[in-house]
Amino acid sequence: MPLFYQPLIPEGIRSLEHEESRHAVKVLRLKSGDPLQLTDGKGSLYKAVVTEISKSSCHFSISETIRIPERNFSIHVAIAPTKNTDRMEWFVEKVTEIGIEEISFIQCENSERMVINMERITKKAISAVKQAGQVRLPTIHPISNIETIIAQPADQKFIAHVDHNNPKHLKEAALQSNYLVLIGPEGDFTQQEIDKATEKGFEKVSLGPSILRTETAGLVACHILNLINT
Amino acid sequence: MPLFYQPLIPEGIRSLEHEESRHAVKVLRLKSGDPLQLTDGKGSLYKAVVTEISKSSCHFSISETIRIPERNFSIHVAIAPTKNTDRMEWFVEKVTEIGIEEISFIQCENSERMVINMERITKKAISAVKQAGQVRLPTIHPISNIETIIAQPADQKFIAHVDHNNPKHLKEAALQSNYLVLIGPEGDFTQQEIDKATEKGFEKVSLGPSILRTETAGLVACHILNLINT
Numbered sequence: 001m002p003l004f005y006q007p008l009i010p011e012g013i014r015s016l017e018h019e020e021s022r023h024a025v026k027v028l029r030l031k032s033g034d035p036l037q038l039t040d041g042k043g044s045l046y047k048a049v050v051t052e053i054s055k056s057s058c059h060f061s062i063s064e065t066i067r068i069p070e071r072n073f074s075i076h077v078a079i080a081p082t083k084n085t086d087r088m089e090w091f092v093e094k095v096t097e098i099g100i101e102e103i104s105f106i107q108c109e110n111s112e113r114m115v116i117n118m119e120r121i122t123k124k125a126i127s128a129v130k131q132a133g134q135v136r137l138p139t140i141h142p143i144s145n146i147e148t149i150i151a152q153p154a155d156q157k158f159i160a161h162v163d164h165n166n167p168k169h170l171k172e173a174a175l176q177s178n179y180l181v182l183i184g185p186e187g188d189f190t191q192q193e194i195d196k197a198t199e200k201g202f203e204k205v206s207l208g209p210s211i212l213r214t215e216t217a218g219l220v221a222c223h224i225l226n227l228i229n230t
Numbered sequence: 231m232p233l234f235y236q237p238l239i240p241e242g243i244r245s246l247e248h249e250e251s252r253h254a255v256k257v258l259r260l261k262s263g264d265p266l267q268l269t270d271g272k273g274s275l276y277k278a279v280v281t282e283i284s285k286s287s288c289h290f291s292i293s294e295t296i297r298i299p300e301r302n303f304s305i306h307v308a309i310a311p312t313k314n315t316d317r318m319e320w321f322v323e324k325v326t327e328i329g330i331e332e333i334s335f336i337q338c339e340n341s342e343r344m345v346i347n348m349e350r351i352t353k354k355a356i357s358a359v360k361q362a363g364q365v366r367l368p369t370i371h372p373i374s375n376i377e378t379i380i381a382q383p384a385d386q387k388f389i390a391h392v393d394h395n396n397p398k399h400l401k402e403a404a405l406q407s408n409y410l411v412l413i414g415p416e417g418d419f420t421q422q423e424i425d426k427a428t429e430k431g432f433e434k435v436s437l438g439p440s441i442l443r444t445e446t447a448g449l450v451a452c453h454i455l456n457l458i459n460t
Contacts, residue, residue, distance in 0.1 A: 097446050133441045171457060209460055211363045216327050223453055227401060230439055
């Protein structure tokens with residue numbers, strides 16, 4: 001059954017937004033009386049029925065609300081945006097499919113991009129949530145400097161960085177908890193950035209033997225933390 | 231130091247191919263006497279020096295050959311191509327970065343695409359090998375039917391499919407060995423395809439609680455097997 005996204009259900013809205021309506025009418029050819037499922041992206045799944053449908057609108061009534069509990073761990077990945085925006089959109093899509101609670105973008109000294117198109121990125125996340133049958137849209141923060149990022153609270157804080165001190169693999173370092181992982185830019189974190197993070201309690205970790213692109217490193221970190229906990 | 235790809239080094243070739251030469255000259259602005267590293271994609275890393283360089287050619291001499299041993303496990307993922315070719319190219323890039331020995335494409339009953347552009351896919355793999363500083367290009371097979379795929383030898387054979395028999399998670403099922411994992415199309419494997427595979431010794435496995443797109447499932451399977459072994 002198709003899953004639709006309507007964040008304003010808790011506020012009483014019982015119709016789909018423009019693009020979702022179009023999809024319901026033109027692609028899925030839903031008719032009055034057809035069942036559908038919806039999520040508000042905030043943890044609820046709604047079973048509903050189409051009550052009225054036209055070329056550009058789709059109204060529904062809700063028959064059942066199922067509240068899905070939060071996971072007993074949470075993942076926050078803060079990543080330096082890649083020069084190529086496709087790679088960041090891809091990253092957001094994939095971590096949303098696999099499971100993530102929060103995504104941040106870091107302005108690093110070696111960052112090649114300092115701007116994030118929040119609208120496009122959010123659309124990718126919504127589409128991935130629907131695709132994966134999930135009920136929670138990750139919180140996506142606008143880009144901010146590393147000082148703001150490393151001041152965020154988390155039970156376990158990691159910075160993906162391999163140096164001669166031979167850091168532990170993330171899979172050995174992580175316990176079940178609320179995680180924040182920092183992923184550096186293509187030119188890596190500067191020593192000053194690493195020092196700032198370690199002073200704030202971030203532990204250096206490895207993500208395995210391969211040299212990974214930024215977006216691959218972000219995905220791999222998120223997948224490791226999911227695997228440990230599920 | 232830049233890593234170049236020249237598969238014909240074992241055959242005595244000591245110059246870069248056209249695109250690699252262009253990259254050396256135009257982007258990296260290498261000059262005669264500059265050091266470079268090369269791989270043949272077959273397990274060797276070569277330390278070399280530029281001997282002669284022009285607008286369209288780059289000759290080198292090899293000073294040292296380092297043979298990198300094979301991994302003590304191997305991963306072969308056979309995947310049904312997605313309708314969107316970008317998603318398959320992305321899959322090949324990411325699994326090559328993370329580490330994989332063989333990639334096959336399966337013609338399934340529910341496949342939306344039956345053609346693979348081997349040249350484009352191979353270019354993606356070469357670029358990922360260089361990016362990740364690896365010395366082995368995965369073997370990429372042209373698309374073939376499921377009977378051919380499931381007749382391939384492997385120590386442990388898995389088919390990613392969740393049903394009411396509640397299959398084990400891949401991370402619990404896999405031992406250190408040579409793996410072959412089948413990843414189905416967007417419309418999933420048919421029951422007949424699953425039966426054929428299980429008759430040939432394939433074990434049904436889950437890849438986690440999320441509903442993943444085909445290319446994400448392929449990546450996640452490859453990453454799990456890498457994580458178990460490294």
